[in-house]
Amino acid sequence: MDQQPIVEAENVTVRYGEHVVLKAVSAAFMPSRITAILGTSGCGKTTLLKTLLGLITPVSGVVRLFGHTLADQDSPASVDMLKKAGTLFQNGALLGSLNIAENVALPLAMHTALPRDVIDEMVHIKLSQVGIPNAAYLFPSELSGGMRKRAALARALALEPPLLFCDEPSAGLDPVTSAGLDDLLLTLRESLGITIVVVTHELLSIERIADSILFLHEGSVLYSGVQDQARKAPDGPMHDFFARRELAAPEAVDETSDFIVENVA
């Protein structure tokens, strides 16, 4: 079966000033799969996610969403592509000046010609889906971290996109709320066939939800494939990551030579 990837990065290089964050990264995200982008802090996971979303322009390489190159964000083609991709940001990124219902309704109001009462009903359905039907008229500042993430997920799903990007959905959440979010992502994948790209550190979450793994190390792809293989990786950063081991220092320095040590007990 020859499936086309929904999202594709080809030789993407991103730099902040002199610092190269992503080094010729190539990756393909297949439909109806949950792919976890993993790696230690600072390896370029969030940068890759933002590049896939068109928020960061790579210095070289190409990003394709649904087979089309993501160029000018305001071009009708790009807007159409972005409408098909929902994003759950790490802190929710809900608009503070709007209440939860207005936040969820925003993409519907902007991109559809649906009547207001239908939009209101859709908002209620989305909020119920994520388990916070009673939070509609609260403002983001009045919600807990977990509720904010659920509300942001409801907004990301408002246009029923076939693709969902999640930046550390479980970060800062208690295990129960975190597991609830995982269940929600699995349900979305199973019932609606949504392709999900998740940036996460949570090993339990990865184990439960990820079909595929994209492991980044120092800005390069170290592994791309199924999770079982990733967990069997021999010694190295990926093995250390799954074994929750601290990475070895780049070079061990024997500093005892800097001191004269007498009578070590």
Added chain:
Amino acid sequence: MRVSIIIEAVTRYAKIRETMADIHSSLSLEPEPIIRLPEHFNRDWVSSRPAAGFSHDKPVVLDFAGVKDIDSSGISLVHVLKRTFERSNQKIILRNITRPMLSAITAVPQPVAAVSVKLGERFPSSVGTATLAVFSVAASALSVLTEMFYWGTIGAFKKLDMKKGALGEQMFQLGYKALGIVALLSMLIGIVLALQAAIQLRMYGAGIFLAPMIGISMIRELGPILTAIILAGRTGSATTAEIATMMVGEEIDALKTMGINPIQYVVVPKFWAITLTMPILTMLSTATGIFGGFLVSLAYLDISSSLFWSQLSQNIFIKDVLAGLIKSIVFAWLIIWVGVFYGFRVRGGAEAVGRETTASVVTGIFIIIITDALFSFII
């Protein structure tokens, strides 16, 4: 005689002792200074003993025999001493140390040395970096300006990402809520200005000229500039703070990923709101300023109200009113441009929001005054 012999003997003995002491000191191997570390080699102990002040002639010995625990300040002191003695090619001696403590001390990697470049070498690159930074700031400021005008006018026909009712809401926030402060301050300035002028004019019996003087000043200069300065402080700062907070909270990114143009969603309603309300506020400011002058002329100069208004109407021309209105619109665009530019420029957290907001107000007021000076030559 006997006494002098005794004195001589004592003096000789003292000299001999002195000489022997010199010889002894030159021959003996004086032991290294030993610092006997306390049971708790921690912050309290380190705070009371500065690392400096040790002689560098001989290596210092740190005796850990009595140390039961060490914290990071103790470890830091050891490394500070190590580096101090390294400068005179000496090594410090760690004596009677336990292996865990030795591991804790030696586990600290070398700190990264700060890159220090000589002034002569640094100067050309600093000039280059500063020049590039100036061009970069100018380019991004122009980009914000063109985007604001484009999406607020022609771009709106291409796509319109404005929330329903956003323009009215912004007009209420930027215009209606500023009515009171603009009116009050302008009237007070009008009163002060008129009072100062009236004192001088009355001395020459020229009080009648107060009406045209206050009228022209308020219509051409003070009305527009007072309103602009009040709005630069009020609206400019609010715009920067709002956008900067949205940047920090990834709200702007969220809008982009939803296919919503943040300039149209956030900036365009403010742009049109200030463009429409600023001339109205300027007219209000002018009117209340003139009214302040009128009150002074009534109370201080005993000029009748009909004479004041007739003098005013005879000396004010339509070009004066137009000059004030044109200025007000240009000032409105400057305020929103500066506010938006600094808002989108923010990088970092809450501290950056405060910094950019302050910079926005200062720059806004500065640009308004410069532009006003330029206007004085043109219209």
